[in-house]
Amino acid sequence: MKDALRGVIDSVAAARQAIWLEQPAELSSLWTKKGARNQGATTLIRATRRLAELSTTLHRLRAAAKQGGLDLATLRTFTASFLGFYADYFGGEYYTMERFSQILRRAKEGVSDVETLEEYLELATELTLYTSRMDLWVFDVMIPWSEFGKTFDQIAARNVAGPGSRT
Amino acid sequence: MRKEVSILIGKEECTAELLVKEAPTICQVLEKALPLKGVLGHGKLVDNEVYFEVPFFVDEPENLKPSRKGDLVFANIGPTVCIFYGDMVPFFPLCTFARITHNFEGFRREAAEVWEKPGKMITLKAKEA
Numbered sequence: 001m002k003d004a005l006r007g008v009i010d011s012v013a014a015a016r017q018a019i020w021l022e023q024p025a026e027l028s029s030l031w032t033k034k035g036a037r038n039q040g041a042t043t044l045i046r047a048t049r050r051l052a053e054l055s056t057t058l059h060r061l062r063a064a065a066k067q068g069g070l071d072l073a074t075l076r077t078f079t080a081s082f083l084g085f086y087a088d089y090f091g092g093e094y095y096t097m098e099r100f101s102q103i104l105r106r107a108k109e110g111v112s113d114v115e116t117l118e119e120y121l122e123l124a125t126e127l128t129l130y131t132s133r134m135d136l137w138v139f140d141v142m143i144p145w146s147e148f149g150k151t152f153d154q155i156a157a158r159n160v161a162g163p164g165s166r167t
Numbered sequence: 168m169r170k171e172v173s174i175l176i177g178k179e180e181c182t183a184e185l186l187v188k189e190a191p192t193i194c195q196v197l198e199k200a201l202p203l204k205g206v207l208g209h210g211k212l213v214d215n216e217v218y219f220e221v222p223f224f225v226d227e228p229e230n231l232k233p234s235r236k237g238d239l240v241f242a243n244i245g246p247t248v249c250i251f252y253g254d255m256v257p258f259f260p261l262c263t264f265a266r267i268t269h270n271f272e273g274f275r276r277e278a279a280e281v282w283e284k285p286g287k288m289i290t291l292k293a294k295e296a
Contacts, residue, residue: 020222021204021288059244066226125224132245133220140208141286 001119008110009126015103016130023137026097030142033094044143047095051135054086058131062124065117075120076111083108083127100134170194171294172201172265174250177280177287179273182294183239183265189230190264193241196225197248197264202292205248209282215253217278219289220245231260239265248291252278 018024035042061079064070083104091101107127114120170185185194197203205219215236224246234240240249240261249261252275267274281287 016222021206023286056244062224063226129220129222129246136206136208136220136245141206145209145211145285146283 002113002115005110005113005119005123008106008113009123012103012107012123012126012130015099016126016133019130019133019137023141024099024134026099027134027137027142029096030138041148044138047090048135048139048143050086050089051131051138054082055128055131055135057082058124058128062121062128065121065124068117070117072114072117072120075117076114079120079124080108080111083111103130170198171268172197172291173294174267174274175290175292176207176274177277179270179277181267181271181274182269183291184268185265186230186263190241190262191229192227193225193229193262193264196223197221197241197291198293202290203248204288204290207278207281207287207289208285210249210255213251213255213258215255215279216249216251217281217289218242218245218247218249220247225262228262230263232263233257233260234263237267237271238263239267250274250278 030044030047031040033043034040035046061075065075087101087104087108089095090097090104107123110123111120114123170187172183172185174181174183185198187194200221200223203221205221207217207219210216210218213234216234221241224243225241226243228243232238234249234251234255234257236251236253236255238251240251240263241247242249242261250267252271277287
C-alpha cells in the first residue's frame with residue numbers, strides 16, 4: 001500500500017476514534033442553523049438523511065468490494081465522485097462541518113492511490129464506521145424523537161380521516 | 168465452558184452469556200474487541216430496543232433468529248449491537264450472539280430511559296471468573 005493511502009486510512013480511523021464517545025463539536029451548530037420559515041427541524045433531519053445516504057452507500061460499496069470481481073477503476077471513479085459530493089455538501093456555507101468535510105475530501109484524494117480491492121475494502125471499512133458514527137450522533141442523540149413523536153401523532157390524528165380526505 | 172460478558176449501563180451491572188456455539192465468529196470477534204464502549208440510541212421502529220455502534224464487521228450471518236427480550240444481537244449494518252429490554256415485535260431475524268442472564272431488570276430500567284434521554288454510555292467487558 002502506498003504511504004499516502006495508509007495515511008488517509010489512518011486519519012479516517014483517528015477521526016472516527018475522536019468522535020466515538022464524544023459528540024463532535026461541529027455538530028453543535030445544527031441546533032441553531034435555520035431552514036425555511038426560520039425553523040431548525042429540517043436542518044437536523046436533512047443532515048441525518050444525507051449522512052445516512054453516505055454511510056449506507058459506503059456500507060454497500062464495502063460489501064460489494066468484499067464480494068470481489070468488481071472493476072476497480074469504476075469503483076474508484078464512483079467513490080471519488082460520491083465522497084466529493086458529500087464533502088461539498090457538508091463543508092459548504094450551510095452546514096460548515098469543516099472537519100468532516102476535510103476527512104471526506106482527503107479520502108476522496110486517497111481513492112486515487114487505491115491499487116487493489118483489498119486496499120479499497122480497508123478504506124471503505126474505515127469510512128463506513130466514521131460516517132455511520134457521525135450519522136448516529138445526529139439521528140440517535142440530537143433529534144428529539146420523544147417530543148417529535150408526540151407532535152407527529154397529533155398531526156397524524158388530524159390527517160387520518162379516510163382516503164382522499166384531509167381535515 | 169460458559170463465556171460471559173459484563174454489561175455496564177448507567178448505575179447497573181449485568182451479565183450476558185455469549186452463545187459461542189450458535190454464533191462462534193461474532194462471539195470471537197466481539198471478545199477480541201473488548202472492552203467495548205458505546206453511545207446508546209433507542210430503537211425507532213422496534214420498541215424496547217437500544218443499540219450502539221461497534222468498530223468491527225462480521226460479514227457472514229450467524230444464528231439468525233427473531234429477537235426476544237434479553238437478546239443481544241449483531242447487525243452488520245451500522246455495524247451495531249442491539250439489546251432488547253422488553254417485549255417487542257421484531258423487524259426481521261438478526262444474529263443473536265448473547266443473552267442477559269443476570270440483572271435484566273436493572274438493564275431494563277436504564278435502557279428505558281434512553282428513549283427520553285439518548286446518549287447514555289454502555290460498556291461491555293470480559294467478565295472476570
